[in-house]
Amino acid sequence: MADLRSDFVGIRSPNPFWLASAPPTDKEVNVRRAFAAGWGGVVWKTLGLDPHIVNVNGPRYGAIWGADRRLLGLNNIELITDRPLDVNLREIKAVKRDWPDRAMVVSLMVPCDEESWRSILPLVEETGADGVELNFGCPHGMSERGMGSAVGQVPEYIEMVARWCKAATRMPVIVKLTPNITDIRQPAGAAKAGGADAVSLINTVSSITSVNLDNFSPEPSIDGKGSHGGYCGPAVKPIALNMVAEIARDPATRGLPISGIGGVTTWRDAAEFMALGSGTVQVCTAAMTYGFRIVEELVAGLATWMDEKGHADLDDFRGRAVPNITDWQYLNLNYVAKARIDQSLCIHCGRCYAACEDTSHQAIAMKPGRVFEVKDDECVACNLCVNVCPVEDCISMVELAPGEIDARTGKVVSPDYANWTSHPNNPAAKAAE
Amino acid sequence: MAPSPQTPGIVAGRLTEDALRENFADIAPPLTAHEALVAADRCYFCYDAPCTEACPTSIDVPLFIRQIQSGQPEASARTILSQNILGGMCARVCPTETLCEEACVREAAEGKPVEIGRLQRFATDAAMGRAQPFRRAAPTGRRIAVVGAGPAGLACAHRLALLGNEVTLFDARPKPGGLNEFGIAAYKSVDNFAQAEVDWLLDVGGITLRCGERLGETVSLETLRAGHDAVFLGIGLSGVRALGLTPAGARIRPAVEFIAEVRQADDLGGVPVGRRVVVIGGGMTAIDAGVQAKKLGADEVTIAYRRGREKMSASSYEQELAATEGVRILTDSVPVGVKLNGTGSLVEFARPDGETFTLHADEVLTAIGQTLGATPEALALSGGKIAVTGAGRTSLPGVWAGGDCAEGGDDLTVTAVAEGRDAALDIHASFGDAGLSGS
Numbered sequence: 001m002a003d004l005r006s007d008f009v010g011i012r013s014p015n016p017f018w019l020a021s022a023p024p025t026d027k028e029v030n031v032r033r034a035f036a037a038g039w040g041g042v043v044w045k046t047l048g049l050d051p052h053i054v055n056v057n058g059p060r061y062g063a064i065w066g067a068d069r070r071l072l073g074l075n076n077i078e079l080i081t082d083r084p085l086d087v088n089l090r091e092i093k094a095v096k097r098d099w100p101d102r103a104m105v106v107s108l109m110v111p112c113d114e115e116s117w118r119s120i121l122p123l124v125e126e127t128g129a130d131g132v133e134l135n136f137g138c139p140h141g142m143s144e145r146g147m148g149s150a151v152g153q154v155p156e157y158i159e160m161v162a163r164w165c166k167a168a169t170r171m172p173v174i175v176k177l178t179p180n181i182t183d184i185r186q187p188a189g190a191a192k193a194g195g196a197d198a199v200s201l202i203n204t205v206s207s208i209t210s211v212n213l214d215n216f217s218p219e220p221s222i223d224g225k226g227s228h229g230g231y232c233g234p235a236v237k238p239i240a241l242n243m244v245a246e247i248a249r250d251p252a253t254r255g256l257p258i259s260g261i262g263g264v265t266t267w268r269d270a271a272e273f274m275a276l277g278s279g280t281v282q283v284c285t286a287a288m289t290y291g292f293r294i295v296e297e298l299v300a301g302l303a304t305w306m307d308e309k310g311h312a313d314l315d316d317f318r319g320r321a322v323p324n325i326t327d328w329q330y331l332n333l334n335y336v337a338k339a340r341i342d343q344s345l346c347i348h349c350g351r352c353y354a355a356c357e358d359t360s361h362q363a364i365a366m367k368p369g370r371v372f373e374v375k376d377d378e379c380v381a382c383n384l385c386v387n388v389c390p391v392e393d394c395i396s397m398v399e400l401a402p403g404e405i406d407a408r409t410g411k412v413v414s415p416d417y418a419n420w421t422s423h424p425n426n427p428a429a430k431a432a433e
Numbered sequence: 434m435a436p437s438p439q440t441p442g443i444v445a446g447r448l449t450e451d452a453l454r455e456n457f458a459d460i461a462p463p464l465t466a467h468e469a470l471v472a473a474d475r476c477y478f479c480y481d482a483p484c485t486e487a488c489p490t491s492i493d494v495p496l497f498i499r500q501i502q503s504g505q506p507e508a509s510a511r512t513i514l515s516q517n518i519l520g521g522m523c524a525r526v527c528p529t530e531t532l533c534e535e536a537c538v539r540e541a542a543e544g545k546p547v548e549i550g551r552l553q554r555f556a557t558d559a560a561m562g563r564a565q566p567f568r569r570a571a572p573t574g575r576r577i578a579v580v581g582a583g584p585a586g587l588a589c590a591h592r593l594a595l596l597g598n599e600v601t602l603f604d605a606r607p608k609p610g611g612l613n614e615f616g617i618a619a620y621k622s623v624d625n626f627a628q629a630e631v632d633w634l635l636d637v638g639g640i641t642l643r644c645g646e647r648l649g650e651t652v653s654l655e656t657l658r659a660g661h662d663a664v665f666l667g668i669g670l671s672g673v674r675a676l677g678l679t680p681a682g683a684r685i686r687p688a689v690e691f692i693a694e695v696r697q698a699d700d701l702g703g704v705p706v707g708r709r710v711v712v713i714g715g716g717m718t719a720i721d722a723g724v725q726a727k728k729l730g731a732d733e734v735t736i737a738y739r740r741g742r743e744k745m746s747a748s749s750y751e752q753e754l755a756a757t758e759g760v761r762i763l764t765d766s767v768p769v770g771v772k773l774n775g776t777g778s779l780v781e782f783a784r785p786d787g788e789t790f791t792l793h794a795d796e797v798l799t800a801i802g803q804t805l806g807a808t809p810e811a812l813a814l815s816g817g818k819i820a821v822t823g824a825g826r827t828s829l830p831g832v833w834a835g836g837d838c839a840e841g842g843d844d845l846t847v848t849a850v851a852e853g854r855d856a857a858l859d860i861h862a863s864f865g866d867a868g869l870s871g872s
Contacts, residue, residue, distance in 0.1 A: 067474030067502070069467075347542040350480030370483070390477050391542065 002306035003313040004299060006040060006103075008279040009172040009197040009257050011130040013040035013103035016314060017270065017298050020261055020282035021045050021107035021133060021176070024292075026081055028091035035095070037292035038299060041103025043200075043282060046080035046135045047088050049110050049120065053079045053142075059220035062209035062229060073235035074285045075209040077220065077227055079141045080109050085123070093127040103280075104128070105174065109135040109147050112157060114164045121169040131172040134161060134196075136187070137203020139180050139230050149203070152178035155190035162194025174259060177201040177243075179236075184243040188253045198257035199247065200282060202240045204230025233285035237263030241276060248277030248322045265294075267301025274314065275321040329420040336406050336413050337381040337397040339363070339374045345394040346372060352385035352395060360384050376407035438708065438732040442776050443684060443795050445705040447730025453701045456728035460620040460754075461525070461551060469555040472548045473501040479538055484549055487536035489842070489851040490517035494533055498552055510560030513553055514567070518591045518854070519584055521561055521630050522613050523847045524554035525621050528717070530750045532847070561629065565636040570597035575864055578603065578657040578664045580648050583611020584846045585667030585836025587634055588853030589860075593665075594639035596861045601661070602640050605647035611669055612837075613846065615693040618721040619701075620728070654809040658831055663860045666819065666827070666834040667853055670844075671806030676713065676799050678771045683778045685771065688712060688722035688800035695725050704729055707796030711780050712736045713768055714800030715745035720752070722798045723760045734760045735792060737782060739767040766790075771797070805838055815840045825856035833860055 006016040018041040019025050019034055026045040034042055055078055062075040081088055096104045106129045110116035124132055136152030143150040151157045158175060165173045175191035177184065179202040191199050206228050210219045218226030240262025247253045260278030264270050265286040273281045286294055311317045341352070341364075348370040356364040363378035364385060374385075381397055389395045400406060402415035422429050436444045448456070464472060476498040484494040492513050500509035513520035529535075529550035537546035560566060575598045579590045582604035590600045608614060613627040635642060646652050648668060657664045673687040684707070698704045706729040712719045715738030723736045736755060738745055742764045745752065755762055763782070769789065770781040777795040784790070805818055813820040813828035818840040825833040835852030842848040 068471045347538040348479075348483070349477045349538040350482075351477060354480040366480070370481075 002303045002311060004303060006280055006314055011103045011105065011172060014101055015040035015299050016280040017295055018042060018103060018280050018282045019287060020284040022284040023078060024284060024287050028095055031095050034292050035099045035102050038295045041105065043105040043107050043133050044092055046107040046109045047085055048080045049116060050085050052082055052084050055079055055082050056222050058222040062220040064209055071289050072233060073231055074233040075207050075229040075231045077140050077229040089123055089127055092129055096128045103130050105131045105133050107133045107135050109142060112146055112151055112161065117161060117164045118168045121165060125169055125171055131174060133174040133176050133200055134165060135176050137176045137178040139178060139204060139206040140228055149178035149180055152187055153181055155186045158187050158190040159194035162191050162196040166195040172197040174198045174200050176203055178203045179239060179243055180206050184246050185250045185253060188247040188256065192253055192256050198259060200259035200261055202243055202262045204232045205236055205239065207231035234263045234265050237269060241272060244273060244278055245276045245325045248319060249325050267298050267305065270298060270302060271305060274318050277319040277322050279318065331419060332417050333420065333423060334414045334416055334418045336400040338376050338379050338400060339381060339385050339395055340398045341372055341374060341395050345391050347391055349390060351388045355384050355388045378408060438730045441708055443705045443707045446702045447706065450702055457620050457701060459623045463558055464551050464555045469501055469552060472552055473498045475539060476547045477538060483536035483538065484533035487532045489848045492516045494549055497556055501552055501556055506556045506559035507563065509556035511566050513556055514560060517850050518588055518634055519850050520553060521557035522627065524550050524557055526617055527847050528748045531748050561633055565633060567595055567637055569595055569637060569639055573597040575662045577860060578661040581611060581667035581669055582609035583667055583669050583836060584613060584849035585853035587631065588850040589665045589667060589835065589857045590640050591634050591637055592854050592857035593861060594637050600640045602642045603646040603652060604644050607644055609642060609644060615696060616689060618725055619696050649807055649809065664832045665856055666838060667836040668838045670803035670837045672804035674802040674804060676768060678768060680771055680773055683771055683773055685797040685799060688718050688798040691722050691798050706731045709733045709793050710796045710798065711792050711794040712798045712800055714738065715747060716800060717747050717751060719800035720747045720755050722800055724755055724758050727758050727760050735763060736760060737763045737766040741765055824859035825852055
């Protein structure tokens, strides 16, 4: 049986599944239920200085759904904890005392001055918590007050605050990053430069989920007005995966421990984040949608897959996909594929034809009897037909073997690797030799 | 003692009011808004969609389903109704399992097609509660007589009116609707839907309805031709084939009569039905009659068909419905004799191997086909129906025909609608530009 135990910058947990700092981790009662359900750790919902903040008294969440109300994306305008600091600290201490084997990380967000940070850290340390996570991520509300993503969008601030914190506590310091920037490597590098032990990402994406077309209020609507919120859930996972990968493969940040966050819903999502270098994953929307019991599937699913693949522990596969992330310019231009339609699986809907004919390369022929065939002399292997086909594996991209002729270009497929850097059309190409 | 299913003879009130209400409730209740969204999500929006191809009225099925997905059932209904003004009734009575849903690629893929019929009903129900979405073109000054206010005549009249013509719509019965009103099982069209649909359709304007006018009796084709720019005949099949075995006194009657009686009854508890009912035939009419006899409380209902099951024109869905309701279907059973037996009859059948057997029947319902009634002599016939070419042109200039009375096409509501609509377009086109300008 695979060993799921995790040691993330010295923070141990029986499995790598942590609940992210968010409503599920705001109170003792929730966190106790989470640990009882099997979660490996929590990042306690962000603490701030007293007087505690207040939340709106109307809707805090908006969502988008699939046809059967499957929640695909969630948006929130909730702020950090709206309970007094001492209440949270007391509860953190009590829970950690009763669940010593679980990771207890505390999220923090205080004004961007050294004294504020220096003063709160000892209070957290006193609870017995395992680490802190600096919330430089929330894009809504607190950012208007110079906190959250307002800090996370300025690498110099990240570095400065990380350095203050490292100097003021023995606890591991994790910096939580906002995706609402142009280049995630800059804030990650700043966190590293400031001495942070790890980064966690992504926080939520600035968003408006929808507009009410009767009263023209954005959703969620508070008395007819709306404010952008933070978007999360399955819809943001691809954005998060890319940002994790960027940090994992950048020479400046390579090896910086990452706690992956963003739409983790099943064990598979978690495994993907970990394959891109995440040591732990943090979950929120899935728990808020389905409740804490999903951790049973996450744990069992990850272990089952690891056993199938022969991965004894998390280190066995962590980061395994990182070397395969590269720049476009290094992709092999001599790799040639063609779409192949398995006629025995085709249900003759014609979506591949409409997509290719209307919007791509006119490379699928519609023949009598609704038979769809790929025109090799037009097919550029773009994969759109595969993506729109409703039948799994009906259309696949088949690699042409070296020596075969690409009917589109008339050229023989070369066995050699060749990329854009040496392509004759590249004005900046260097001679191959 | 109140009658029960086992009470001998032909009596009314075999079941309680509650049981009858339940038995004759909507057989396919409408989808809720959420169910419709989920059902609509299954549509793949096929290219050159096979379902549209399979629809006799060529409804743009993927488009109307997409309009349901995007939350606009009324717009969806407009897509449907622009091709098929009786899309509401067709959603209820079309044998979708042999038309659009059979063609659905998901039927091929997983044996579970998109529920096109139910989605069509969802959309058209949304439109029925609202004003007619179509507006008439400028008046042409043309006057057309449409004879028969069934599906073909209604579709023809509506399209002609839409194009700016004035239509007089005649029907022999006391109320319009044709087979939609008189010939469909009650549980397929509850809450007086057929009349509501006709009222909604006539709302377009330009159509004057004259009921109780029978061609060849109160109105003649010659008069209609003389007084109108064109005539459309959608007179259906008013005759029924007889069994030819009927001894005097035997309770044998056409199934269509029984179906009409059930449909028109204000109180189903007052409709008499035999304890043992034998229905002879293998089409939709036989199923509608047999199932309704059972639902009225008949103890034993048998549908006997002379050929094999694969030849039955009733769809497999209809056959399953009969089986579920407890109606027995006998195939390869040719009726060869009827004898009186007390108050009922003994019906003798022969099997292909020559073996014979006998069924007791308090009541025999025949559903062995309908025939064209009396038609004006001047009209050429073909195969027992009014001969037509193109979009319903008969042998007489200025006279068109469509629906069950005309040759060609299946005898389905949806086919009748298509023929009526297309004849209207052809009639209108025949007027030329002069007609369009109203001169």
